[in-house]
Amino acid sequence: MKHSLHTIILEIHNKEDKISAQSERLIDEAYQMTLYLQDLLFSVKEHVIKTGFKNDEEEIQFFRTIKPQILGKLIYYNKVYRIETTCPVSNGKMYYSYFSNQLASLKREYIEHICNSDFYRYYRSGRTDRDHTYFKRGNINYHDGLNSIVFEIDPEFSTFYDYKTARIIANELLYSYLITKINPDEHPDAILQKPESSKDIFWTDSKNALIELIYSLYASGAISHGKIGVRKISLMFQxxxxxTLGDLHHAFHRMKTRSGSRTAFLDQLKTSLEEYMDKDL
Structure with missing residues (x-):
């Protein structure tokens, strides 16, 4: 099969970078990515139905890793678009309340429909012993009382559990996105809490410098082989x-259009390291 997990992730990341460079608002980026991912999913579906798979291993890999990456991102960007287009204000208490409610809703969905399921524990533990049951077509067990979405899927292009995997991926992305929308400096009960072991660790340069570092790590694929998004990397640093870094998208857009070097902090890092190396000479 011509599609691999690496090429799919790379293709999606490249498209995200291109659309981000052309978009000034997250709403526009989410809309364009939704259209792109919908077309990508359709073209992959055509290929699968027309060509099929060489063996069981190829089929399992596709429904466990490849399709969920596309569908998960599609669910995520579509949800971001819906959230952004219904947000009543651009800042203030109502803004915080709106995104807090969205986060609470996401948590309820996670608790009620995801985290307590046998499949979620199976997927999270990295097990593969039941992959032939979960990720091969034609094995849906209706005795399990599955969600009604199972009746709407195309049995030629889904095992149902590829959809559940995609929802796990989408929910992780949505969690990171919503966290960055909430400002913990103004609300002490916000979720971003520093671990006790790192209370003495502080970022002493500008927020823009940290955002520049985060995007460079994302663009290079230096973390988790490029398999996690920029917002999740950002959440780790936050x-x-x-x-609190706020709206990464707008900060990055300003970075791309600022006068002088667009990578001022990275340039300074290189200079500082070279000067430190020279001290030992």
Whole structure:
């Protein structure tokens, strides 16, 4: 099969970068990515139905890893578009309340429909012993009392559990997105809390410098082989340093259009490291 997990992730990341460079608002980016991912999913579906799979292993890999990456991102961007287009204000208490309610709704869905399921524990543990049951077509067990979405899927292009995997991926992305929308500096009960072991670790440069570092790590694929998004990387740094970065998308757009070097912080890092190396000479 011509599609691999690496090429699919790379293709989606490249498209995200291109659309991000052309879009000034997250709403526009989410809308364009929804259209792109919908077309990508359709073209992959055509290929699968026309060509099929060489063996069981190829089929399992597709429904366990490849399709969920596309569908998960599609669910995510579609939800972001819906959230952004119904947000009543651009800041203030109502803004915080709106995104807090969205986060609470996501948590309820996670608790009620995802985290307590046998499949979720199976997927999270990295097990593969039941992959032939979960990720091969034609094995849906209706005795399990499955969600009614199972009756709407195309049995030629779904095992049902590929959809559940995609929802897990989408929910993780949505969680990171909603966290960055909430400002913990203004609301002490917000979720971003520094671990006790890192209370003495602080980011002492500008927020823009940290955003520049985050995007460079994302663009290079240096973290988890490029398999996690920029917002999840951002969340890691925000928790580590106890800092709120706000709207990454707008900050990055300003970075791309600023005068002088667009990578000022990375340039300074290189200079500082070279000067430190020279001290030992």
């Amino acid at each position: 928790i580590l340093f106890g800092i």
